[in-house]
Amino acid sequence: MYAIEINRLTKDYSVGFWKKRPKKALDSLNLQVESGEVFGLLGPNGAGKTTTLKILFRLVFPTSGTAWILGQELNDTSMHQRVGYLPEHPYFYEHLTPEELLDYTGRLFGVGRGTLRTRLAQLLERVGLMEVRNVPLRRFSKGMVQRAGIAQALINDPDVIFLDEPMSGLDPIGRREVRDLILQLREEKKTVFFSTHILSDAEALCDRVAILNRGQLQGCGELRHLLSLGASTTEIILETPPEAVLAELCPLVVSTVRTGDRVRLEIRDEANIEKVMAIVFRGKVKVVSLNPVRMSLEDYFMAKVSPAKGGVASDV
Amino acid sequence: MKQVQGPMSEAQSKVRSPVSGVRSLSIRLRTPKFGLRTPDSGHRTFLVLIVASGLLSLYPLQRSIEKQLASTQSQREELIFLPSETRLARLSGGYSGLLAAIYWTRAVQYYGRHRLAHAKEFALLGNLLDLTTGLDPHLLIAYRFGSLFLAGKPPEGAGDPKRAIHLLERGIVANPEYWRLWEDLGFIYYWDMKDYAHAARAFQTGSERPGALPWMRVLAASVASQGGEFQTSRLLWTEIARSAGNDSIRHSAEIHLTALDTQEALRKLDGLLAFYKQKEGHDARSLQDLVAAGYLRGIPLDPSGEPFMVAPDGRAALGPKSRIDLGLVQ
Amino acid sequence: MGRIITIALGAFKESVRERVLYNLVIFAFLMIGAAILLGSISVGVEQLILVNLGLGAISVFGLMIAIVIGIGLVSKEIDHRTIYNILSKPVTRAEFILGKYAGLLLTLVVNTAIMTVGFYLALAIQKKGLALHDFSLLIAVYFILLQLAIVVGIAILFSCISTPILSAVFTFCIFVIGNFSNDVRAFGQESGSPFLAKMTAALYYLLPNFGDFNVINQVAHGVMIPRLLITANTCYALLYIAVLLSGAVLIFEEREF
Numbered sequence: 001m002y003a004i005e006i007n008r009l010t011k012d013y014s015v016g017f018w019k020k021r022p023k024k025a026l027d028s029l030n031l032q033v034e035s036g037e038v039f040g041l042l043g044p045n046g047a048g049k050t051t052t053l054k055i056l057f058r059l060v061f062p063t064s065g066t067a068w069i070l071g072q073e074l075n076d077t078s079m080h081q082r083v084g085y086l087p088e089h090p091y092f093y094e095h096l097t098p099e100e101l102l103d104y105t106g107r108l109f110g111v112g113r114g115t116l117r118t119r120l121a122q123l124l125e126r127v128g129l130m131e132v133r134n135v136p137l138r139r140f141s142k143g144m145v146q147r148a149g150i151a152q153a154l155i156n157d158p159d160v161i162f163l164d165e166p167m168s169g170l171d172p173i174g175r176r177e178v179r180d181l182i183l184q185l186r187e188e189k190k191t192v193f194f195s196t197h198i199l200s201d202a203e204a205l206c207d208r209v210a211i212l213n214r215g216q217l218q219g220c221g222e223l224r225h226l227l228s229l230g231a232s233t234t235e236i237i238l239e240t241p242p243e244a245v246l247a248e249l250c251p252l253v254v255s256t257v258r259t260g261d262r263v264r265l266e267i268r269d270e271a272n273i274e275k276v277m278a279i280v281f282r283g284k285v286k287v288v289s290l291n292p293v294r295m296s297l298e299d300y301f302m303a304k305v306s307p308a309k310g311g312v313a314s315d316v
Numbered sequence: 317m318k319q320v321q322g323p324m325s326e327a328q329s330k331v332r333s334p335v336s337g338v339r340s341l342s343i344r345l346r347t348p349k350f351g352l353r354t355p356d357s358g359h360r361t362f363l364v365l366i367v368a369s370g371l372l373s374l375y376p377l378q379r380s381i382e383k384q385l386a387s388t389q390s391q392r393e394e395l396i397f398l399p400s401e402t403r404l405a406r407l408s409g410g411y412s413g414l415l416a417a418i419y420w421t422r423a424v425q426y427y428g429r430h431r432l433a434h435a436k437e438f439a440l441l442g443n444l445l446d447l448t449t450g451l452d453p454h455l456l457i458a459y460r461f462g463s464l465f466l467a468g469k470p471p472e473g474a475g476d477p478k479r480a481i482h483l484l485e486r487g488i489v490a491n492p493e494y495w496r497l498w499e500d501l502g503f504i505y506y507w508d509m510k511d512y513a514h515a516a517r518a519f520q521t522g523s524e525r526p527g528a529l530p531w532m533r534v535l536a537a538s539v540a541s542q543g544g545e546f547q548t549s550r551l552l553w554t555e556i557a558r559s560a561g562n563d564s565i566r567h568s569a570e571i572h573l574t575a576l577d578t579q580e581a582l583r584k585l586d587g588l589l590a591f592y593k594q595k596e597g598h599d600a601r602s603l604q605d606l607v608a609a610g611y612l613r614g615i616p617l618d619p620s621g622e623p624f625m626v627a628p629d630g631r632a633a634l635g636p637k638s639r640i641d642l643g644l645v646q
Numbered sequence: 647m648g649r650i651i652t653i654a655l656g657a658f659k660e661s662v663r664e665r666v667l668y669n670l671v672i673f674a675f676l677m678i679g680a681a682i683l684l685g686s687i688s689v690g691v692e693q694l695i696l697v698n699l700g701l702g703a704i705s706v707f708g709l710m711i712a713i714v715i716g717i718g719l720v721s722k723e724i725d726h727r728t729i730y731n732i733l734s735k736p737v738t739r740a741e742f743i744l745g746k747y748a749g750l751l752l753t754l755v756v757n758t759a760i761m762t763v764g765f766y767l768a769l770a771i772q773k774k775g776l777a778l779h780d781f782s783l784l785i786a787v788y789f790i791l792l793q794l795a796i797v798v799g800i801a802i803l804f805s806c807i808s809t810p811i812l813s814a815v816f817t818f819c820i821f822v823i824g825n826f827s828n829d830v831r832a833f834g835q836e837s838g839s840p841f842l843a844k845m846t847a848a849l850y851y852l853l854p855n856f857g858d859f860n861v862i863n864q865v866a867h868g869v870m871i872p873r874l875l876i877t878a879n880t881c882y883a884l885l886y887i888a889v890l891l892s893g894a895v896l897i898f899e900e901r902e903f
Binding site: 359360363364366367370371373374375377378380381382384385387388406407409410411412413414417418420421452454455457 | 691694695697698699702705740825826828829850851852855856857858859860861862863864866867869870871872874875878879881882885886888889892893895896899
Binding site: 054057058059060061077078080081085087089090091092093094095104105107108109110152 | 648649652653656659660663664726727728730731732733734735736737738902903
């Protein structure tokens with residue numbers, strides 16, 4: 001059983017006051033998320049990430065297609081009691097304090113009173129709001145609201161946690177803390193599904209990612225595999241190589257870039273690496289560095305999202 | 317290992333999904349699109365049934381309520397109240413009682429101001445009272461005091477007994493079982509209109525209403541036979557003085573009683589003077605003559621403490637310093 | 647069920663925090679003033695004015711609160727976006743509506759109860775004591791509460807459809823029309839057009855007849871309110887509220903956010 005299963009999910013909107021122009025927010029999306037993995041949903045603004053989450057949480061209804069969480073239909077209330085959600089721009093009742101918010105939310109989830117009390121304290125500690133637990137939320141900064149949001153997403157000790165842009169509004173310390181939190185949740189064998197457009201976070205945290213653009217799935221899979229899909233190259237940087245050596249190396253490399261004293265060469269074919277090294281040693285040229293160049297997630301992303309720009313861009 | 321720096325945008329990306337601006341749903345009442353509902357449609361049918369059956373049941377229920385309400389309001393008011401008044405009452409809805417009380421207060425203040433200024437006329441009084449009772453036909457005090465204010469001669473009142481009678485008749489239509497309105501009606505017929513036949517009839521009808529005090533019947537009888545007689549009038553005023561719920565009314569009644577008694581005393585004195593003339597053959601020049609002749613023990617004093625005297629026309633009269641106002645009883 | 651109670655208590659707490667209950671202070675001053683001053687400006691109607699004023703104020707204040715908070719309940723949540731959070735919890739949309747309604751009703755009941763106590767205090771001061779029959783005035787208060795319960799239902803229904811300001815306007819309009827529904831029907835009958843007569847009659851029966859609940863004047867004069875009327879009005883109110891809330895749930899369940 002998948003933790004999350006999305007099957008040909010489609011959402012059409014009619015835009016416009018008089019003339020209805022249809023707009024596809026989601027186009028036959030298929031996704032499966034295994035239990036216990038950290039899954040990232042990536043995409044530019046307007047791709048449909050938030051729409052997907054809204055459908056999962058019954059804020060919006062799909063035009064066609066189905067989805068299941070923990071094997072249950074979306075309107076199964078008992079399933080939702082085991083799921084946590086942090087929306088994109090969380091808005092909470094401003095007149096409540098974080099303690100009251102967590103208490104209110106916990107009760108909606110049906111958490112028992114004793115458990116609720118202990119867990120409430122733990123969560124407040126965990127997100128660093130213990131000192132301000134009696135301050136009304138209207139006086140909180142955006143970052144603090146975000147922390148409260150994370151806390152309320154966890155108040156029911158969910159098995160699956162959905163986070164929509166969890167890092168937004170946080171300073172670097174906060175972001176590091178959220179990263180650690182997600183990793184910790186993975187340790188606890190929870191499934192984490194988060195959407196973001198900050199690729200470094202996804203790269204650091206996700207087991208698998210999916211890339212969404214204009215409502216369509218552009219790519220999905222384990223990060224390792226995705227990033228090894230692009231041609232992998234090796235770079236070698238030489239210091240003041242003689243022209244003769246460079247001429248010899250020319251047929252074996254795909255690019256040559258000079259910067260001052262240094263020359264950077266890119267070797268595509270693995271087999272050529274040995275030949276290059278042999279030539280370099282024979283010429284007694286100084287080697288500054290020898291590195292494999294992996295495609296970055298950004299490259300992959302840009303490739304998927306804007307194919308007009310051409311293949312993998314490698315800009316050093 | 318090269319570190320990748322992704323696009324570090326902290327920009328709040330507002331996903332401009334058309335429906336997140338829910339205001340677009342507001343003004344036009346378009347039929348909502350039925351989203352993909354799963355086996356919950358059972359409960360939706362149930363809700364639709366509630367709405368339908370509920371709306372249908374409103375009709376019989378409303379009819380029942382109308383019947384019940386009618387029993388708490390007297391319906392015959394439409395006969396005698398002006399359309400403008402009932403409209404005003406309806407416009408004020410459940411607050412008509414409050415408006416009536418406000419208008420009553422205005423009527424009282426109006427009357428008081430004019431009275432203090434010794435006004436000769438009270439032009440607006442009738443209208444204010446009509447409005448008050450139109451708003452609240454059961455405001456008994458407006459009929460009772462209102463009719464007194466209207467009937468009394470200036471500066472005590474508007475001097476319009478006909479209007480006072482009309483006001484009381486409205487009150488009786490709206491409150492047919494309240495006997496005191498008949499009492500007030502009878503009083504005005506008796507005292508201000510000197511219409512003893514109508515007065516007797518009013519007292520009689522009033523005496524038959526629940527709660528009427530026994531003297532009403534007595535009064536009916538006396539008025540019928542001896543309208544205008546001193547004893548009858550005295551009985552009337554005594555009862556008013558006794559049952560007045562208000563100091564000014566009681567005071568007024570007492571003044572009238574005093575005037576009545578004074579008038580009766582004058583009448584008796586006239587009788588003595590006539591007797592004296594008959595016996596002695598000439599008019600008495602003053603009351604002292606009567607005392608000297610033994611008809612009086614001393615010069616009688618009127619209730620204000622001043623001695624009576626003999627006027628030039630040979631009849632008994634009030635002394636010059638007397639404070640009694642005989643105009644009240646004429 | 648527990649969730650409905652949670653939401654209800656939450657809505658009640660929010661009303662208190664929003665300082666709604668401060669209207670009670672104004673009411674208190676009004677009552678005290680009336681109790682002290684009335685005797686000196688009018689004749690014979692002190693108690694009548696106090697009763698009419700007191701019950702009228704309870705009705706008006708309650709109405710204002712009902713409309714203002716009732717609109718805020720759903721419209722404000724949508725405006726402030728807090729609704730995303732609560733609807734994404736394991737709460738059905740029906741539970742949300744019912745919970746909010748219950749919470750507001752609780753606020754109104756508490757508010758009215760406090761005002762009623764204040765009113766009786768003023769009455770006791772004026773009359774120098776209370777008699778048993780004075781408590782028959784409570785029927786008028788009960789009817790006022792029934793009215794308010796219907797108004798809140800209307801407010802919630804409209805706030806599922808429309809913006810806060812429009813909802814307030816519509817609710818108030820329906821309240822006014824509902825008070826004059828008798829006249830509307832009479833107008834239709836007198837107009838001579840059978841179509842108009844039928845239309846106005848339909849309006850009369852479909853729209854809530856708030857006039858049914860206006861017994862302030864009657865109780866002020868001590869007229870007995872028949873028990874059957876109490877039952878009938880209660881049924882009417884319950885029925886209408888059921889219709890309103892069902893409609894609200896039906897609409898709300900279709901709404902996307």
